Every structure is written in structure tokens, then in C-alpha cells.
Amino acid sequence: MIYFDNSATTKPYEEVLDTFIKVNRDFYGNASSLHNFGGRAEGLISKAREQIASLIGVKTSEIIFTSGGTEGNNLAIKGVALKYRSRGNHIITTSIEHPSVMEPCRQLEEMGFEVTYLPVNEDGIVSVDDVEAAITKNTIMVSIIHVNNEIGSVQPIKEIGQMLTHYSKVIYHIDHVQGIGKIPLDLYGSSVDLCTFSAHKFHGLKGSGFLYKRQNVRLDPQVTGGNQEQKIRSGTENTGGIVAMAKALRMELMDQKEKGDTFQRIREFLFSELQKFPQIVINSPRNGAPHIVNFSIVGHKGEVVVHALEEEGIIVSTTSACSSKENTPSSTILALGVNEDIARAAVRISLSYENTMDEAKQFIKTLNGVLERLNKVMRRNR
Numbered sequence: 001m002i003y004f005d006n007s008a009t010t011k012p013y014e015e016v017l018d019t020f021i022k023v024n025r026d027f028y029g030n031a032s033s034l035h036n037f038g039g040r041a042e043g044l045i046s047k048a049r050e051q052i053a054s055l056i057g058v059k060t061s062e063i064i065f066t067s068g069g070t071e072g073n074n075l076a077i078k079g080v081a082l083k084y085r086s087r088g089n090h091i092i093t094t095s096i097e098h099p100s101v102m103e104p105c106r107q108l109e110e111m112g113f114e115v116t117y118l119p120v121n122e123d124g125i126v127s128v129d130d131v132e133a134a135i136t137k138n139t140i141m142v143s144i145i146h147v148n149n150e151i152g153s154v155q156p157i158k159e160i161g162q163m164l165t166h167y168s169k170v171i172y173h174i175d176h177v178q179g180i181g182k183i184p185l186d187l188y189g190s191s192v193d194l195c196t197f198s199a200h201k202f203h204g205l206k207g208s209g210f211l212y213k214r215q216n217v218r219l220d221p222q223v224t225g226g227n228q229e230q231k232i233r234s235g236t237e238n239t240g241g242i243v244a245m246a247k248a249l250r251m252e253l254m255d256q257k258e259k260g261d262t263f264q265r266i267r268e269f270l271f272s273e274l275q276k277f278p279q280i281v282i283n284s285p286r287n288g289a290p291h292i293v294n295f296s297i298v299g300h301k302g303e304v305v306v307h308a309l310e311e312e313g314i315i316v317s318t319t320s321a322c323s324s325k326e327n328t329p330s331s332t333i334l335a336l337g338v339n340e341d342i343a344r345a346a347v348r349i350s351l352s353y354e355n356t357m358d359e360a361k362q363f364i365k366t367l368n369g370v371l372e373r374l375n376k377v378m379r380r381n382r
Helices: 014-026 036-056 069-083 099-110 128-134 157-164 239-275 302-311 340-344 357-380
Strands: 063-066 090-094 114-118 139-145 171-175 194-198 209-213 280-282 292-297 346-350
Touching (some): 014 239, 036 239, 063 069, 069 099, 069 171, 069 194, 099 114, 099 139, 114 128, 128 157, 139 157, 157 171, 239 280, 239 292, 239 357, 302 346, 302 357, 340 346
Parallel strands (some): 090 139, 139 171
Antiparallel strands (some): 063 209, 194 209, 280 292, 292 346
């Protein structure tokens, strides 16, 4: 099997699985308990927090553990909106955010908040000038996805952050779930206040994640009851998942350093080869993130292509895994200015550092055969 659906989830590293099992077998005490057995679990969590903070270049006290990207985005957006509503009720985001940003924003609209959904250009990139032009006296938050999960467009995070330093009451949130380990992000240098991460996107385990929260930022808790995580996110700590996540992040960043050039070459090969197919329209920008290539095959629905490739042992996807079962065209692809037929035909390849050039070559060869077969069926049915 060739697995090209890493933006949906990655295969956990073997070392990460070993760590998770060992911690849950030997250190299963409740980290909030007073006894020493619980204290040993708490010590592991503290060490993992220090490691993660060091890896992303922030203070240890600025790491809040969560269950993943969806919770992290909800905590950041709703937490800011409810805590700072006395300052204003306006939030700015983009038209190509992940559902875990879009849906909290829509919920807040029902509560009386105003949300501006900024357009993007044909490469899926928002304009810094548009962000600034949307700011009003009631704006309390700007939330921007760093790397789009469907097409891989990379937003000008640092430039937006520098602009926002002139608007002291506006809090800046980044969804970095797809960017970590692929596109570097200097949180302090980009003036980011909140940033979301999810372990299963970098070979950790599902159900683990963390939120970077700048020290002076306050959040209204969304999960209450136990006072864990600085009273911001209650619930018994997932000790095994947290420790395994720290290991996965360290390994992912090491792979980025050692395999980054090969990774980029695989993406360039796929991009160039796909351009040779007359039926294919590439939706991803040429200078996008190194792990995502989104394309549409004119005349064939994306789901048909996905299943045809699966029969050949190749796993790809259509849209975001969180939206893939909805029978609607991708709103992200539509936002690029293409028609509905192109949007419905979208297919996403998403790579990890585990993928190889040989797999990429096999994919192109297999896609060619699949396309010939689908075209024959289409001609017969006319």
C-alpha cells in the first residue's frame, strides 16, 4: 500500500507507540493525585511540556495540553471571544479555514458576534492589506490557518503579525496543525498570541495536542471541572499521549532537518508530472507547502478517482477528512475562483517524510492507468 493521505492522519512512529505503551503500563497513576505514584506521572508530563516548549521556542508555561486540533481551535477562538467580549465582538478569519475554525465562528455569530471571512487570491493566499482593512474598533481577534489543509497554500503569518503589533487589543491566533514539521514558524518573531497543534499530524497519537498561549493572553475555559492545565482545560491528563507527543514532535523536526530536501523534490516531481496530464487542473499553488498537492481531473468526480486508486493500493483523499463525507463541493477550492465541477473533482495527495520517490513514480504510473480506464467507461456511457 502507498499511503498518500498524511494530512488526514499520519502513521505513528514505532518509537512513539512504544513510549505510549510503556507510560500507560508503568506510570498509569493520575497526575493530579497527591501520592508519589501520581507524582511520577506528573513529572513525565512536566518534562514533556518542557521538551515541547523548547522544540517550538516558547516558555514552558505557555503550553496547554488539549485533545488535538479541533479542541485547540475551539478553545482559542471561543476562549478569546468570551473572555474579551467587553472589548468588542468582531473576529476576522479567512474563507478557507478548517471546519474547526469555521464552525466555532458560526456559533459565535449566533451569540451576537460579528465575523469577517476574508477572500483569498487564486493561490489561496489572503492579503495582509485586506486583513488590516477589515479591522474595526470592535475587533478582538484575527484567526488564520498557516498551511491550508486541502491545497497547501501558506499564509503570510509573519507579515500579518507585524501589522497587528499596531493594534494592541487584537489577539492573533494561528492554526498550525498542517504546518508543524513542514513550514517553520517563529511564534515570537511573528507576534503570535495563540497557536494550535495536533499530534496525529506529526506521527503522534490521535487524541493528543497542545495550544501555545502567550503568557499575557487570557482565555475563558471551555472544559471545566478539574482545574488542570492552569484551570484553562480541565480533565485527567492523557499522560501516555502527552509523553508520546513530545517524542513524535522531536522526531518529526529531526526528519524535517534531515529529509526536507528529498521531501521537496518528491513534491516537485508530482507537481511536474501532473501538469503533463491534459485533463488535470492543479489547485495547489506551485510554491505551496511541500507535503500537499491538490488536483482535479476534469470529467471525473474526486470520490470516483479516490476509490479507483484505492483498488490499486494507493490511498489519497478528496477534501479535509472532517468534511469528506459531505456531498458538497469543497468550499476551499471554490474560494479559488474555480467552478463547481472542478471543485467536485478535487483529489488531495498529502505526504510524510516516510514517503519515497519510488512511491511517487508508482503513483503517477498508476494514475495514468486509472485515468485511461475511467475515460473508457465515460465514453461508453455517453
